[in-house]
Amino acid sequence: MSYKVFVDGQEGTTGLQINEYLAQRADIELLKIDADKRKDLAERKRLINASDVTFLCLPDEAAKQSASLVDNPNTCIIDASTAHRVNPDWVFGLPELCPEQRAKIRASKRIANPGCHATAFILALRPLVAAGLIAVDTQIAANSITGYSGGGKSMIADYEAASASTTQLKAPRPYALALAHKHLPEMQAYTGLTVAPIFQPIVGPFYKGLAVTAYLHPAQFTRAATPADVQKIIADYYAGEQFINVLPVDLEATTEGGFFNIEANNDSNRVDLAVFGNAERMLVMARLDNLGKGASGAAVQAMNVHLGVEESVGLL
Numbered sequence: 001m002s003y004k005v006f007v008d009g010q011e012g013t014t015g016l017q018i019n020e021y022l023a024q025r026a027d028i029e030l031l032k033i034d035a036d037k038r039k040d041l042a043e044r045k046r047l048i049n050a051s052d053v054t055f056l057c058l059p060d061e062a063a064k065q066s067a068s069l070v071d072n073p074n075t076c077i078i079d080a081s082t083a084h085r086v087n088p089d090w091v092f093g094l095p096e097l098c099p100e101q102r103a104k105i106r107a108s109k110r111i112a113n114p115g116c117h118a119t120a121f122i123l124a125l126r127p128l129v130a131a132g133l134i135a136v137d138t139q140i141a142a143n144s145i146t147g148y149s150g151g152g153k154s155m156i157a158d159y160e161a162a163s164a165s166t167t168q169l170k171a172p173r174p175y176a177l178a179l180a181h182k183h184l185p186e187m188q189a190y191t192g193l194t195v196a197p198i199f200q201p202i203v204g205p206f207y208k209g210l211a212v213t214a215y216l217h218p219a220q221f222t223r224a225a226t227p228a229d230v231q232k233i234i235a236d237y238y239a240g241e242q243f244i245n246v247l248p249v250d251l252e253a254t255t256e257g258g259f260f261n262i263e264a265n266n267d268s269n270r271v272d273l274a275v276f277g278n279a280e281r282m283l284v285m286a287r288l289d290n291l292g293k294g295a296s297g298a299a300v301q302a303m304n305v306h307l308g309v310e311e312s313v314g315l316l
């Protein structure tokens with residue numbers, strides 16, 4: 001069995017990497033668009049409707065436009081953009097979200113891929129909300145440190161320009177300081193929280209790798225819990241998940257001399273979750289490759305689930 005796959009946005013950061021993942025696969029026939037027709041609506045429409053699966057690796061507005069071009073009921077759209085992530089007609093493409101999610105991804109022809117920060121945040125917090133340890137109306141504070149490839153082609157070009165080494169791009173840069181980052185709606189919706197978190201990302205002078213840190217106040221828990229208790233709730237929630245690794249509560253084993261390596265999952269589709277702290281002060285961290293489980297890897301995983309092929313095919 002071979003599936004026809006089209007990547008709309010094949011020259012972008014996410015699209016190029018999806019193409020790389022799929023080029024190795026015998027069960028996938030990649031439909032390529034001519035370079036000079038990449039933005040030609042009629043040609044994109046033809047290829048979208050000739051495909052079994054189309055990945056949208058486009059800015060939000062272009063993704064909405066592409067989604068409106070589908071008239072083949074068999075075509076499954078997997079959108080990497082922010083456009084449809086909390087749209088009830090679309091399924092959130094995070095198989096590990098909850099026990100029902102894989103069946104939903106399998107059944108739906110409209111799958112919205114999670115944002116990179118959101119993936120890390122949701123995976124870290126959802127088990128604690130689901131277990132009732134964190135009340136749903138808790139306002140969580142979190143930050144994220146990310147490589148510059150998260151900003152796509154234009155940010156990559158800025159960081160890789162000759163001038164970058166002599167400018168402010170040498171230092172980490174906090175952004176989204178209006179505290180209205182575009183991932184807030186999905187972070188709230190899929191953790192089960194009724195309040196959006198205070199979320200503040202930082203982009204640094206390295207290509208890829210991302211870690212979200214969420215601050216937990218044990219005094220706000222609904223019951224007493226130690227870091228080991230919190231770790232166990234998370235580990236039980238993801239038992240059997242091949243791409244999720246819940247680290248032991250052991251500073252020496254999980255850090256490099258006390259430093260947390262946020263690039264540890266680069267070039268993979270893996271996520272590590274770690275709990276740090278003590279009975280008074282705690283945090284939970286999630287690290288992943290923003291271009292792997294944060295984007296292209298996740299999109300390929302969702303496609304595998306949708307097609308009913310082995311979930312890890314083509315992924316590390």
Ligand SMILES: NC(=O)C1=CN([C@@H]2O[C@H](COP(=O)(O)OP(=O)(O)OC[C@H]3O[C@@H](n4cnc5c(N)ncnc54)[C@H](OP(=O)(O)O)[C@@H]3O)[C@@H](O)[C@H]2O)C=CC1
Nearest residue numbers: 009011012013014039057058062080081149150152153295
């Ligand atoms: N980078 C990341 O870590 C992540 C990105 N995403 C999301 O994935 C999507 C793609 O992001 P990313 O790959 O980083 O972005 P890039 O900027 O690297 O690539 C976007 C691509 O879309 C093309 N494009 C823009 N407008 C149109 C259009 N109207 N028709 C056809 N093609 C168009 C661009 O063309 P041109 O080459 O001419 O500029 C470019 O090749 C975005 O919605 C982003 O938010 C999601 C998760 C993580």
Ligand SMILES: CC(=O)N[C@@H](CCC(=O)OP(=O)(O)O)C(=O)O
Nearest residue numbers: 080081082115116117150151203
């Ligand atoms: C460094 C940087 O700018 N990163 C992007 C995140 C990219 C991503 O995951 O997400 P979307 O699919 O939602 O664009 C940002 O924070 O907006």
